[in-house]
Amino acid sequence: MARVSKEESPCPLSILVGVLSGPWTLYIVWVLSTNGATRFGELKRRVEGISTKMLTERLRLLEQEALIYRHYEPTVPPQVTYGLTDRGKELVGILNQLNDLAQRWYGQPDVAQVGCTFVDTVETAATDAIR
Amino acid sequence: MARVSKEESPCPLSILVGVLSGPWTLYIVWVLSTNGATRFGELKRRVEGISTKMLTERLRLLEQEALIYRHYEPTVPPQVTYGLTDRGKELVGILNQLNDLAQRWYGQPDVAQVGCTFVDTVETAATDAIR
DNA sequence: CGGAATCCGTATAGATACTG
DNA sequence: CAGTATCTATACGGATTCCG
Numbered sequence: 001m002a003r004v005s006k007e008e009s010p011c012p013l014s015i016l017v018g019v020l021s022g023p024w025t026l027y028i029v030w031v032l033s034t035n036g037a038t039r040f041g042e043l044k045r046r047v048e049g050i051s052t053k054m055l056t057e058r059l060r061l062l063e064q065e066a067l068i069y070r071h072y073e074p075t076v077p078p079q080v081t082y083g084l085t086d087r088g089k090e091l092v093g094i095l096n097q098l099n100d101l102a103q104r105w106y107g108q109p110d111v112a113q114v115g116c117t118f119v120d121t122v123e124t125a126a127t128d129a130i131r
Numbered sequence: 132m133a134r135v136s137k138e139e140s141p142c143p144l145s146i147l148v149g150v151l152s153g154p155w156t157l158y159i160v161w162v163l164s165t166n167g168a169t170r171f172g173e174l175k176r177r178v179e180g181i182s183t184k185m186l187t188e189r190l191r192l193l194e195q196e197a198l199i200y201r202h203y204e205p206t207v208p209p210q211v212t213y214g215l216t217d218r219g220k221e222l223v224g225i226l227n228q229l230n231d232l233a234q235r236w237y238g239q240p241d242v243a244q245v246g247c248t249f250v251d252t253v254e255t256a257a258t259d260a261i262r
Numbered sequence: 263c264g265g266a267a268t269c270c271g272t273a274t275a276g277a278t279a280c281t282g
Numbered sequence: 283c284a285g286t287a288t289c290t291a292t293a294c295g296g297a298t299t300c301c302g
Contacts, residue, residue: 041284171264
């Protein structure tokens with residue numbers, strides 16, 4: 001089994017959790033949810049430590065699942081922006097519920113929202129999002 | 132990063148999703164939620180295809196996170212029973228919400244509850260649980 | 263029965279270099 | 283800027299064997 005793929009696991013929940021469970025995925029989704037639509041480069045900077053390869057892989061997957069959209073602007077240099085779709089936002093809603101549970105169980109009650117301690121990289125710059 | 136561990140990821144949600152994202156984990160939790168407390172051997176049979184190693188690993192982790200309990204009965208032969216804790220049940224509640232989303236997005240609207248298509252192995256025998 | 267220990271192959275994430 | 287391509291190592295899961 002290893003990782004759940006769409007083909008071999010016909011269970012919808014497994015598909016969804018399989019997507020979320022990918023490395024960095026939650027981190028990325030959280031950045032997009034707090035920061036708004038974000039360009040590739042900035043995303044890479046905010047998701048600290050991620051490799052280019054991983055980032056593109058995860059973005060492609062999230063896009064396939066229609067949780068994020070990809071907007072390509074053919075300027076020079078080109079600008080590519082990623083943001084949450086309605087699906088993505090709906091998902092984040094439930095993730096926040098999960099987060100509430102997690103907060104109660106694992107502590108750190110003063111840190112709010114999905115991103116948690118990832119915040120320290122971002123918090124002050126959270127307003128310079130593209131939209 | 133690879134897989135999220137409790138030490139390196141101080142984010143509660145990441146911890147929780149990290150646990151759920153482990154292979155077979157969701158499957159196991161679902162069996163316990165529909166089947167009630169279950170012995171190791173039966174668990175291994177119901178979670179079709181899992182290896183002994185994986186099963187024990189996942190059970191240990193879920194136990195550490197207090198999502199399941201382990202009950203050891205020192206008979207001969209010994210009986211070990213696993214079941215959802217209150218935490219676990221609370222979690223399943225939210226998982227069912229996630230499942231509703233997943234059902235809407237990925238179809239299969241006639242299959243209910245967390246387990247989905249895993250059901251075909253179990254459905255008829257869902258009543259012979261230990262409690 | 264319910265595991266623990268060991269060995270082993272592969273999938274996968276990271277690093278690096280290159281491109282439209 | 284926003285990726286793609288390739289190469290590599292290591293960690294992870296499966297199979298097998300053995301034990302209290």
